[in-house]
Amino acid sequence: MLLSTGCHYAVAALVRVVHTAEPGRFCLVKDIVGPLDVPRDYLRKLLQQLVRAGVLASAKGRGGGFALNRLAGQITLRHIAEAIDGPDRAYRCMYGSSRCDASHPCNLLPAWAAVRRQMDDLLDRTTLADLATVVRF
DSSP states (O other), X not given: OOSOHHHHHHHHHHHHHHHHOOTTOOBOHHHHHTTOOOOHHHHHHHHHHHHHTTSEEEEOSTTOEEEESSOGGGOBHHHHHHHHHOTTGGGXXXXXXXXXXXXXXXXXXXXXXXXXXXXXXXXXXXXXXHHHHHOOO
Protein backbone atom coordinates (compact mmCIF):
# COMPACT_ATOMS: atom_id res chain seq x y z
CA MET A 1 0.00 0.00 0.00
CA LEU A 2 1.46 3.37 -0.95
CA LEU A 3 -0.37 5.29 1.78
CA SER A 4 -1.26 3.91 5.18
CA THR A 5 -4.78 3.37 6.44
CA GLY A 6 -4.18 6.23 8.88
CA CYS A 7 -3.29 8.50 5.99
CA HIS A 8 -6.49 7.53 4.16
CA TYR A 9 -8.50 8.31 7.30
CA ALA A 10 -6.72 11.65 7.73
CA VAL A 11 -7.49 12.69 4.16
CA ALA A 12 -11.15 11.74 4.62
CA ALA A 13 -11.30 13.67 7.90
CA LEU A 14 -9.76 16.76 6.29
CA VAL A 15 -12.28 16.61 3.45
CA ARG A 16 -15.00 16.50 6.14
CA VAL A 17 -13.48 19.60 7.78
CA VAL A 18 -13.56 21.42 4.43
CA HIS A 19 -17.23 20.50 3.95
CA THR A 20 -18.51 21.05 7.50
CA ALA A 21 -16.50 23.91 9.00
CA GLU A 22 -17.96 27.37 8.77
CA PRO A 23 -15.40 30.10 8.05
CA GLY A 24 -13.64 31.16 11.24
CA ARG A 25 -15.19 28.33 13.28
CA PHE A 26 -13.88 25.04 14.59
CA CYS A 27 -15.31 21.57 13.85
CA LEU A 28 -16.04 19.10 16.60
CA VAL A 29 -14.64 15.58 16.33
CA LYS A 30 -18.21 14.21 16.27
CA ASP A 31 -18.94 16.33 13.19
CA ILE A 32 -15.75 15.21 11.48
CA VAL A 33 -16.21 11.51 12.22
CA GLY A 34 -19.87 11.71 11.05
CA PRO A 35 -20.28 9.18 8.23
CA LEU A 36 -16.65 8.04 8.31
CA ASP A 37 -16.07 4.50 9.50
CA VAL A 38 -13.19 5.52 11.77
CA PRO A 39 -12.92 4.88 15.52
CA ARG A 40 -13.30 8.26 17.25
CA ASP A 41 -10.23 7.87 19.49
CA TYR A 42 -8.06 6.89 16.53
CA LEU A 43 -9.35 9.88 14.58
CA ARG A 44 -8.47 12.16 17.51
CA LYS A 45 -4.88 10.86 17.40
CA LEU A 46 -4.67 11.50 13.66
CA LEU A 47 -6.09 15.01 14.07
CA GLN A 48 -3.49 15.77 16.75
CA GLN A 49 -0.73 14.62 14.39
CA LEU A 50 -2.13 17.03 11.78
CA VAL A 51 -2.11 19.82 14.38
CA ARG A 52 1.55 19.11 15.24
CA ALA A 53 2.39 19.22 11.52
CA GLY A 54 0.66 22.60 11.12
CA VAL A 55 -2.08 21.30 8.82
CA LEU A 56 -4.83 21.86 11.41
CA ALA A 57 -5.35 24.31 14.25
CA SER A 58 -7.09 23.22 17.43
CA ALA A 59 -8.80 24.95 20.32
CA LYS A 60 -10.06 23.51 23.59
CA GLY A 61 -13.26 24.32 25.41
CA ARG A 62 -16.54 25.79 24.29
CA GLY A 63 -16.40 26.68 20.61
CA GLY A 64 -13.23 24.63 20.23
CA GLY A 65 -12.38 21.78 17.94
CA PHE A 66 -10.35 21.62 14.74
CA ALA A 67 -9.99 23.91 11.73
CA LEU A 68 -7.69 24.11 8.73
CA ASN A 69 -4.54 26.06 9.52
CA ARG A 70 -4.17 27.05 5.85
CA LEU A 71 -6.39 27.24 2.81
CA ALA A 72 -7.34 23.83 1.42
CA GLY A 73 -5.58 24.72 -1.84
CA GLN A 74 -2.31 25.14 0.07
CA ILE A 75 -2.42 21.72 1.74
CA THR A 76 -0.99 18.99 -0.47
CA LEU A 77 -1.42 15.28 -0.06
CA ARG A 78 2.30 15.13 0.67
CA HIS A 79 1.78 17.41 3.70
CA ILE A 80 -0.88 15.02 4.96
CA ALA A 81 1.08 11.83 4.19
CA GLU A 82 4.21 13.12 5.91
CA ALA A 83 2.21 14.32 8.92
CA ILE A 84 0.72 10.87 9.41
CA ASP A 85 3.30 8.42 8.02
CA GLY A 86 6.47 10.47 8.48
CA PRO A 87 8.85 11.92 5.90
CA ASP A 88 10.50 8.57 5.21
CA ARG A 89 7.19 6.79 4.42
CA ALA A 90 8.12 6.12 0.80
CA TYR A 91 11.62 4.92 1.61
CA ARG A 92 10.58 1.82 3.51
CA CYS A 93 11.43 -1.50 1.91
CA MET A 94 8.60 -3.08 -0.07
CA TYR A 95 9.75 -6.48 1.21
CA GLY A 96 9.57 -5.20 4.77
CA SER A 97 13.29 -5.69 5.37
CA SER A 98 14.79 -3.46 8.04
CA ARG A 99 18.21 -3.91 6.40
CA CYS A 100 17.21 -2.33 3.09
CA ASP A 101 18.02 1.34 2.63
CA ALA A 102 19.77 3.63 0.16
CA SER A 103 23.22 2.38 1.18
CA HIS A 104 22.17 -1.32 1.32
CA PRO A 105 19.41 -1.66 -1.29
CA CYS A 106 17.43 -4.82 -1.93
CA ASN A 107 16.71 -5.90 -5.52
CA LEU A 108 13.44 -3.98 -5.62
CA LEU A 109 14.73 -0.60 -4.41
CA PRO A 110 15.92 0.78 -7.80
CA ALA A 111 12.56 0.03 -9.44
CA TRP A 112 10.69 1.33 -6.40
CA ALA A 113 12.63 4.62 -6.60
CA ALA A 114 10.98 5.46 -9.93
CA VAL A 115 7.52 4.66 -8.55
CA ARG A 116 8.29 6.74 -5.45
CA ARG A 117 9.27 9.76 -7.58
CA GLN A 118 6.00 9.53 -9.55
CA MET A 119 4.02 9.12 -6.34
CA ASP A 120 5.75 12.11 -4.72
CA ASP A 121 5.01 14.21 -7.80
CA LEU A 122 1.33 13.27 -7.62
CA LEU A 123 1.20 13.98 -3.87
CA ASP A 124 2.83 17.39 -4.46
CA ARG A 125 0.35 18.31 -7.22
CA THR A 126 -2.84 17.17 -5.49
CA THR A 127 -4.33 19.48 -2.89
CA LEU A 128 -7.02 19.05 -0.29
CA ALA A 129 -9.14 21.51 -2.32
CA ASP A 130 -8.83 19.24 -5.37
CA LEU A 131 -10.18 16.30 -3.38
CA ALA A 132 -12.90 18.29 -1.63
CA THR A 133 -14.41 19.28 -4.97
CA VAL A 134 -14.90 15.66 -6.05
CA VAL A 135 -15.36 13.77 -2.77
CA ARG A 136 -18.37 14.02 -0.45
CA PHE A 137 -19.01 12.08 2.76
